Amino acid sequence: MKRFSPKALKIMGVLCLAFFALTLVGCGGAGSNPKDAGPVKIGLLVPYTGVFASNGYDITKGMELYFDEIGWKAGGREIVLIKEDSEMNGQVGLQKTRRLVEGEKIDILTGVVSSTVAYAIRDYVVGHELPFIIGNAGAADLTRDKRSKYIFRVSFFNGQFEYPMGSYVYQQMGIKNVVIMAPDYAAGHEKARGFMDGFKAAGGKVVQEIYPPLGTTDFGPYLAQLKNADAVWAHFSGTDSIRYVKQYNEYRINDKMPLLTSGDTVDESSIIYQEDTALGIISSLHYSAALNTPENQVFVKNFRAKYNEDPDMFSIQGYDAARVIAEALNKTQGNTKDTEQLLTSIRSVSFQSPRGPFKFDPTSQNVVFNTYIRKVEKVDGKLVNTVIYTIPNVADYVALDSPAKQ
Amino acid sequence: MQTSQFAIQILNGLSYGLLLFLLAAGLSLIFGLMGVINMAHGSFFMLGAYLGYAIIKVTDNFLLGLLGAALAVALLGIFLERCFFRKLFGMELKQVLLSFGFIYIIMDLAKGIWGGTPRSLSTPELLQGSVAILGDAFPLYRLALAAIGLGVALVLWLFLERTRIGVIIRAGVDDRQMAEALGINIRAYFTGIFALGAFLAAFGGVIGGPIIGVYPGLDLEVLVLALVIVVVGGLGSLQGAFWGSIIIGMAEAFGKMIFPNYSVITIYITMILILLFKRAGIFGKERS
Numbered sequence: 085m086k087r088f089s090p091k092a093l094k095i096m097g098v099l100c101l102a103f104f105a106l107t108l109v110g111c112g113g114a115g116s117n118p119k120d121a122g123p124v125k126i127g128l129l130v131p132y133t134g135v136f137a138s139n140g141y142d143i144t145k146g147m148e149l150y151f152d153e154i155g156w157k158a159g160g161r162e163i164v165l166i167k168e169d170s171e172m173n174g175q176v177g178l179q180k181t182r183r184l185v186e187g188e189k190i191d192i193l194t195g196v197v198s199s200t201v202a203y204a205i206r207d208y209v210v211g212h213e214l215p216f217i218i219g220n221a222g223a224a225d226l227t228r229d230k231r232s233k234y235i236f237r238v239s240f241f242n243g244q245f246e247y248p249m250g251s252y253v254y255q256q257m258g259i260k261n262v263v264i265m266a267p268d269y270a271a272g273h274e275k276a277r278g279f280m281d282g283f284k285a286a287g288g289k290v291v292q293e294i295y296p297p298l299g300t301t302d303f304g305p306y307l308a309q310l311k312n313a314d315a316v317w318a319h320f321s322g323t324d325s326i327r328y329v330k331q332y333n334e335y336r337i338n339d340k341m342p343l344l345t346s347g348d349t350v351d352e353s354s355i356i357y358q359e360d361t362a363l364g365i366i367s368s369l370h371y372s373a374a375l376n377t378p379e380n381q382v383f384v385k386n387f388r389a390k391y392n393e394d395p396d397m398f399s400i401q402g403y404d405a406a407r408v409i410a411e412a413l414n415k416t417q418g419n420t421k422d423t424e425q426l427l428t429s430i431r432s433v434s435f436q437s438p439r440g441p442f443k444f445d446p447t448s449q450n451v452v453f454n455t456y457i458r459k460v461e462k463v464d465g466k467l468v469n470t471v472i473y474t475i476p477n478v479a480d481y482v483a484l485d486s487p488a489k490q
Numbered sequence: 491m492q493t494s495q496f497a498i499q500i501l502n503g504l505s506y507g508l509l510l511f512l513l514a515a516g517l518s519l520i521f522g523l524m525g526v527i528n529m530a531h532g533s534f535f536m537l538g539a540y541l542g543y544a545i546i547k548v549t550d551n552f553l554l555g556l557l558g559a560a561l562a563v564a565l566l567g568i569f570l571e572r573c574f575f576r577k578l579f580g581m582e583l584k585q586v587l588l589s590f591g592f593i594y595i596i597m598d599l600a601k602g603i604w605g606g607t608p609r610s611l612s613t614p615e616l617l618q619g620s621v622a623i624l625g626d627a628f629p630l631y632r633l634a635l636a637a638i639g640l641g642v643a644l645v646l647w648l649f650l651e652r653t654r655i656g657v658i659i660r661a662g663v664d665d666r667q668m669a670e671a672l673g674i675n676i677r678a679y680f681t682g683i684f685a686l687g688a689f690l691a692a693f694g695g696v697i698g699g700p701i702i703g704v705y706p707g708l709d710l711e712v713l714v715l716a717l718v719i720v721v722v723g724g725l726g727s728l729q730g731a732f733w734g735s736i737i738i739g740m741a742e743a744f745g746k747m748i749f750p751n752y753s754v755i756t757i758y759i760t761m762i763l764i765l766l767f768k769r770a771g772i773f774g775k776e777r778s
Binding site: 131132133134135137138141268294295296297301302304305306308309322323326327331334335336339357 | 495498499502503601605606607608610620626632701702703706742743744746747753754
């Protein structure tokens with residue numbers, strides 16, 4: 085066989101290299117055609133273990149219901165939901181976020197029930213320029229001092245719907261002084277402060293504050309040391325809320341002091357277990373499954389049909405988060421590469437949600453919503469949160485001077 | 491603080507303490523006789539609660555759940571003792587490590603079957619409601635819990651003091667080698683004590699269910715409490731387990747009242763204080 089001359093080998097080598105390079109260029113790089121870009125990957129980081137596991141599952145249910153309704157497509161691209169269990173632990177949450185970003189290469193992060201986890205991943209998310217749509221974590225700072233153009237929140241900040249209730253109970257219910265109880269961690273303190281700020285601004289007095297550790301199973305010793313007041317305002321979530329309301333009833337505290345609470349405490353996911361011990365509790369929230377708007381009636385019907393249970397605050401938050409993502413993708417026509425464009429689209433999303441008008445505050449990027457005062461009543465043999473009063477257009481009561489710089 | 495609130499706190503402490511006694515008694519006796527701290531004792535408590543929850547969910551009968559769960563876990567105890575612990579006779583440290591392994595197996599099994607969401611058992615209908623204590627209300631169920639705990643304590647005491655088997659067990663706890671030298675087959679009683687301990691732990695798990703509920707992590711939480719109690723009361727002593735439980739129960743209840751935000755450390759401070767004065771616990775024997 086004839087040997088190739090060095091010159092011929094050189095030319096063949098260059099041609100091979102050129103061919104190889106062209107192939108690479110052809111394969112890589114997102115095409116301007118959305119169909120080439122593959123599915124939009126949404127990372128969902130919520131707890132599936134522990135005190136707030138039920139909340140994690142409910143957010144997931146709300147999101148999946150919305151994506152079902154739009155056929156898991158938006159902006160011309162398919163949507164893929166990648167779920168991870170944060171175990172409500174900051175370190176685990178950070179590790180799983182890393183996996184979602186670096187391993188799965190998600191386009192948008194959503195979920196996060198616990199504020200501890202939210203704080204733990206905040207800097208990482210902002211550093212990696214990842215749009216983060218908070219589905220629950222209520223730490224107020226995330227949309228105040230620690231806000232960022234990458235961080236949006238569809239749920240609430242701790243105190244957002246507690247603050248207006250403070251003046252409501254003073255002015256409309258004639259309650260002049262209260263005992264405050266909430267779990268001893270950041271969210272518990274923030275929510276209590278929200279109520280206390282609103283209550284004191286209206287003229288009320290706080291007689292006592294008690295903060296049992298998060299996950300307390302036995303509230304007996306705490307309930308046995310309450311001072312006298314017109315009412316007790318409490319916040320507990322998840323399994324704590326079930327035990328607290330039941331034990332409040334067992335120790336017959338409601339004979340002396342009616343129980344007012346945050347909406348979380350008598351959320352639909354809890355009252356099915358609290359049963360009659362929850363009757364009469366007055367609370368505030370951005371939602372109630374018993375809200376009588378046409379949008380909500382459709383939502384509740386579809387949710388019941390798919391999951392055989394009523395939606396709660398976490399389900400509607402998941403549902404709204406999914407809608408925000410879909411509407412933003414529609415606006416960018418499926419483009420997730422231009423992060424600035426995506427952020428602008430998310431910021432400008434506004435629609436009529438089952439819980440009322442939905443939009444983001446442009447400065448804090450936190451949701452602006454209606455606050456509903458509800459009362460637990462039995463309707464047709466079932467416990468519901470009947471809406472007795474509406475306070476519209478509730479945003480942050482702390483003024484922010486400008487949107488986040490980065 | 492009003493007198494009625496003080497009385498309620500005392501009852502809170504008593505009922506919680508007596509619930510823990512069920513756990514501590516088994517742990518203490520197992521150590522006393524076998525020389526083994528069974529680390530899986532908290533797992534027996536949790537497993538009992540889960541099994542009770544499952545049985546009640548199907549049969550809607552609390553008593554059935556209670557006895558069924560306790561018997562099932564007792565059988566598990568017999569199985570573990572005969573097939574695993576017995577093989578390591580004389581090597582107490584290895585037996586402790588073995589029991590540690592069982593913690594993880596039971597923990598994962600429970601999480602696999604019942605998931606990560608905390609469960610709660612409903613209070614049996616007969617014992618719902620409250621009683622009036624000096625004008626304040628105290629849940630009837632907790633009162634019943636205290637009564638059951640006292641009853642069990644009494645039965646155990648009678649068993650140990652007044653029956654032949656009880657005498658043999660006490661001899662074995664006191665001085666195992668001497669008892670064996672007298673011709674008593676102490677090893678045969680190991681299975682029985684282990685099963686009894688497991689039975690009591692699971693029993694406690696089910697009757698504690700309506701108050702504490704059951705969730706992943708409960709096993710280690712109650713294990714720590716039980717260990718503190720047997721250390722405070724003295725290892726191997728039933729009286730120690732009883733008084734240790736009362737002291738820790740009270741420390742918990744009043745700790746939550748005096749330092750509500752730091753109540754988690756009151757029991758440890760109590761333990762340290764007692765150990766400073768009585769090195770082997772209140773009724774413990776100094777071992778050479």
